[in-house]
Amino acid sequence: MNSHKNAELTARGREEMIRRMCHQPAATVAAGFGISLRTARKWMIRYRQGGSEALADRSSRPKCCRSKLSEQDISDILILRKTRLSGDAIASRQSYAVAQFSVP
Structure with missing residues (x-):
């Protein structure tokens, strides 16, 4: 149990x-x-x-996640991590890239 x-x-x-x-x-x-x-x-x-x-007990984990990163985003983040950027710098670059290509 x-x-x-x-x-x-x-x-x-x-x-x-x-x-x-x-x-x-x-x-x-x-x-x-x-x-x-x-x-x-x-x-x-x-x-x-x-x-x-x-x-029986059930998992409380969500079945889906609306904001799941794409494989490309994960790859880009890993590359940026290797350049020793801070988390904030990576987030601002990623949010800029998402905003640039998103459809209103």
Whole structure:
């Protein structure tokens, strides 16, 4: 298990919560586990959609990044780093190049 330090529940705890929610009101169970009713319902929905496997921890890493650099930009930055330019100098050169060729 690789839960983060602020996690209210582990996957095993979530399974126990789901079992209790089948016999008791969700609000009562949520209060007993120290989580919000909204969070308890979220885990119930995930359980109904994917079973016990859906109760496992998920990555919080974004699925995509809007500002991902192109391979060419990365290559240019690496070349500029070898010339010992500061990060600010590289950023100003890169933002100038992007602004110069961007379409309004």
